[in-house]
Amino acid sequence: MQGTPTHLRRFLLASIVCMLGAAVLTYVVDPLQLFRASRLAFYSDDTRVQNAGLIRSQSFDTAFMGTSLAIHFRQSDIDRALGVHSIKLAMTGSNSRQQAFVLEQAIEAGARRVIWEMDDFIFVDAADIAADPYLSVDLYRRSAKGIASYLFSAAMAKESLFGLLRSVPPLREPLSRAAPYLPVKFALANVDDIYALPRDFDLARDYNANKTLASFAYITAPSRRRFLGEGYGYEAMVRHFEQDAVGLITRHRDVTFDIYFPPYSILQFVAMRDASPETLNIVMDLTAVIARRLTRLPNVRLHDFRAIKAVTHDFANYGDVIHHSPVVDAMVLKWLASGEYRVDPKKPTASLDELKAQVEAYRVER
Amino acid sequence: MLFNSYPFILLFLPAVLAGYFWLGRRSNLAPVIWLALASLTFYAIGNWQFVALLLLSIAFNYGVGHLLIVAKLAPGQRKAALAFGVAGDLLVLGIFKYAGFATENINALLGTHIAVHILLPVGISFYTFTQIAFLVDAWRGQVAAYALPHYALFVTYFPHLIAGPILHHKDMIPQFARKETKHPDAHLILCGIIIFAIGLFKKTCLADGIQPLVALAFEARSPSFDQAWLGALAYTFQLYFDFSGYSDMAIGISLMFGIFLPVNFNSPYKAASIVDFWRRWHMTLSQFLRDYLYIPLGGNRRGRVLRYVNLLITMLLGGLWHGAAWTFVVWGTLHGAYLCVNHAFNALVPDVPALLARPVRIAGAALTFLAVVIAWVFFRAESVAWALRILHAMADPSNIVLGREEIAALVMIAIYAALVWLAPNTQEVMGYDHGNRRVGEALRAGRMRPLALYAASLVLAFGILGIQSHSEFIYFRF
Numbered sequence: 029m030q031g032t033p034t035h036l037r038r039f040l041l042a043s044i045v046c047m048l049g050a051a052v053l054t055y056v057v058d059p060l061q062l063f064r065a066s067r068l069a070f071y072s073d074d075t076r077v078q079n080a081g082l083i084r085s086q087s088f089d090t091a092f093m094g095t096s097l098a099i100h101f102r103q104s105d106i107d108r109a110l111g112v113h114s115i116k117l118a119m120t121g122s123n124s125r126q127q128a129f130v131l132e133q134a135i136e137a138g139a140r141r142v143i144w145e146m147d148d149f150i151f152v153d154a155a156d157i158a159a160d161p162y163l164s165v166d167l168y169r170r171s172a173k174g175i176a177s178y179l180f181s182a183a184m185a186k187e188s189l190f191g192l193l194r195s196v197p198p199l200r201e202p203l204s205r206a207a208p209y210l211p212v213k214f215a216l217a218n219v220d221d222i223y224a225l226p227r228d229f230d231l232a233r234d235y236n237a238n239k240t241l242a243s244f245a246y247i248t249a250p251s252r253r254r255f256l257g258e259g260y261g262y263e264a265m266v267r268h269f270e271q272d273a274v275g276l277i278t279r280h281r282d283v284t285f286d287i288y289f290p291p292y293s294i295l296q297f298v299a300m301r302d303a304s305p306e307t308l309n310i311v312m313d314l315t316a317v318i319a320r321r322l323t324r325l326p327n328v329r330l331h332d333f334r335a336i337k338a339v340t341h342d343f344a345n346y347g348d349v350i351h352h353s354p355v356v357d358a359m360v361l362k363w364l365a366s367g368e369y370r371v372d373p374k375k376p377t378a379s380l381d382e383l384k385a386q387v388e389a390y391r392v393e394r
Numbered sequence: 395m396l397f398n399s400y401p402f403i404l405l406f407l408p409a410v411l412a413g414y415f416w417l418g419r420r421s422n423l424a425p426v427i428w429l430a431l432a433s434l435t436f437y438a439i440g441n442w443q444f445v446a447l448l449l450l451s452i453a454f455n456y457g458v459g460h461l462l463i464v465a466k467l468a469p470g471q472r473k474a475a476l477a478f479g480v481a482g483d484l485l486v487l488g489i490f491k492y493a494g495f496a497t498e499n500i501n502a503l504l505g506t507h508i509a510v511h512i513l514l515p516v517g518i519s520f521y522t523f524t525q526i527a528f529l530v531d532a533w534r535g536q537v538a539a540y541a542l543p544h545y546a547l548f549v550t551y552f553p554h555l556i557a558g559p560i561l562h563h564k565d566m567i568p569q570f571a572r573k574e575t576k577h578p579d580a581h582l583i584l585c586g587i588i589i590f591a592i593g594l595f596k597k598t599c600l601a602d603g604i605q606p607l608v609a610l611a612f613e614a615r616s617p618s619f620d621q622a623w624l625g626a627l628a629y630t631f632q633l634y635f636d637f638s639g640y641s642d643m644a645i646g647i648s649l650m651f652g653i654f655l656p657v658n659f660n661s662p663y664k665a666a667s668i669v670d671f672w673r674r675w676h677m678t679l680s681q682f683l684r685d686y687l688y689i690p691l692g693g694n695r696r697g698r699v700l701r702y703v704n705l706l707i708t709m710l711l712g713g714l715w716h717g718a719a720w721t722f723v724v725w726g727t728l729h730g731a732y733l734c735v736n737h738a739f740n741a742l743v744p745d746v747p748a749l750l751a752r753p754v755r756i757a758g759a760a761l762t763f764l765a766v767v768i769a770w771v772f773f774r775a776e777s778v779a780w781a782l783r784i785l786h787a788m789a790d791p792s793n794i795v796l797g798r799e800e801i802a803a804l805v806m807i808a809i810y811a812a813l814v815w816l817a818p819n820t821q822e823v824m825g826y827d828h829g830n831r832r833v834g835e836a837l838r839a840g841r842m843r844p845l846a847l848y849a850a851s852l853v854l855a856f857g858i859l860g861i862q863s864h865s866e867f868i869y870f871r872f
Contacts, residue, residue, distance in 0.1 A: 035837070038847065042848050046851055161864040211806040211809075
């Protein structure tokens, strides 16, 4: 062996070579398809990262956006129901800053229509998009920092190595089958499966009245009811609505926006009514502002599904007080296609008034 | 500033090292002052509002220490000076760390609505304990007079300042005073980088890698049996790699300066009993609690019953040291109870025959690990009620999901378990001998294969590639 200074130099040089090697591997395999589309690509459920690659690699004319309430939709179902070529970009727990930013990228990449599942709570005050630790603006913009963070990443190198192994013909089949059960992120062979429930999913087990009522009891318990209003502040929410939603829509007059208020169970509002009435007031006032404002914009079609009693009062449709089952997903697409629950610009708060009456009248059976 | 950050690795550390050795050519004192100033800068980046508190704490303890070491005080006055010093330290710790907790409990008991909002100064538990030990030793007459720069560096030394290991003045200050440490030693720098690389890899790739699985148990409203177990195990391994990674990094960084820090971990999940576990987990804290709490309380010198009481008190306070919450009280008390059971078992049950030694050891290790995992649930949970909900799920095998996500988590847990139980620890790999100030003798003697060096470079590369923008150490909160 040679002297220690030589070891030290060799060690540091080898480390640099390893880092460069990992970067080259990620560039060649490109698991996110940030540089080039690939027939052998696999996809990840981590939509905040995955969307950056989808926008670059997919062809689409319609972008579908939302929170966890829109996460289980399948692109193929959207395409079939609405006669479009869509890209699903919904992100669980996302706020309006994140959604508007991602939609902006999708519009720049060619989306001429946006279908937007709009929750009131996306407008809560949160970090500005440039300082958001959960969404890499640089990755979406493909800035030098974004590219570097993608290429010089151990997690991506691991995915790339797995992707490389999976591309070897004898290993392709077994590794592809095993991928969903292994600790790798890019495990889905079909873009349609991103965050979609398996086709053989036992819906009755996860969506039933017992779970919905248990969830209602949980969120309205005295020790937890303060969480119902967490983050809700009328002024800030209206400001974010104007800035993120109206700002985006008015910047893109040539894009059609189909925006819908999702069909929460009636218990969502009843919980607020009973446990946090000030929060209910904020929600009602905010959605009235949204309805009035959006219906005046020529490139917006607003749909309100919150007062459809047959769905919202049937708790078998829900897994908790807000998340509805894929059966309701299909109904949402049908309603969007038919325009059955489109808000009339002359009476923008009619459905909201109906909802208010329902909330006031509803009595929970205990 | 975080060890696992690009500014630290690419700017701060090289600059401080270069300045330290450059000054070391000219003087023996200047590098000490440089390192103390660099440590204050390290602390100030991100914690600038608490720098004054840190400096005040150093001045206060150095002053009281001076009284105990140099001033010719009568025994009663010495005792009063010690009491004043320790009380001052505990008062500051109490105000910053426990005032909010005390107020919450008073509010709950009396129905009052007093609000106390005090930010917790980062590292306060570590630098307070370090200095309490100094004062007690000064009172015992076990401390020579130290120069202020050396003392200040001992308290602020940036590799340990924020999350340990808890240092002992007798171990550290003589090292700071040595001339040899001021000259670069390529062997120590190489070994230091390798140990740092192992720690960085543990943190960025292993601890941060398993962190998302913790949510399966701790962020779910009603986890199933398998989710609760997977989440609890994920946290068990996350904490291990997070904290031992930090300790390795601290040792590695310090070694580059020629300073040997004490070992803080010795494969604790391989422990065959709870007593053994506490000799292997956060070893410097265990030593502190033993020397400055358990033994002054009477240790095992006042009969069996008082020994158990002392153990319970020591571990309960050890729990509270980790955080001002009932979850930490329960965690500490649980470990105190475990230790009592362990000592009672040792006293009552005769030694097992040699033939049964191995199976008994394996059973002991499994039982110990199980007990530790259960205690970690309290350590991590938001509240005692939440912890009990998770433990209830862990005891209810009738509710199992075992879907795609759970199977992937199971595979990951198995990989981590194999690493924890089958891989050698960092000090074994590197031949780190803190007591004899030796490290990497195999490397120096050429007995280590070049392949090992390249493997280490891969570890460093992946450690750096694994750095994420939002990744803190769990022990920063303590």
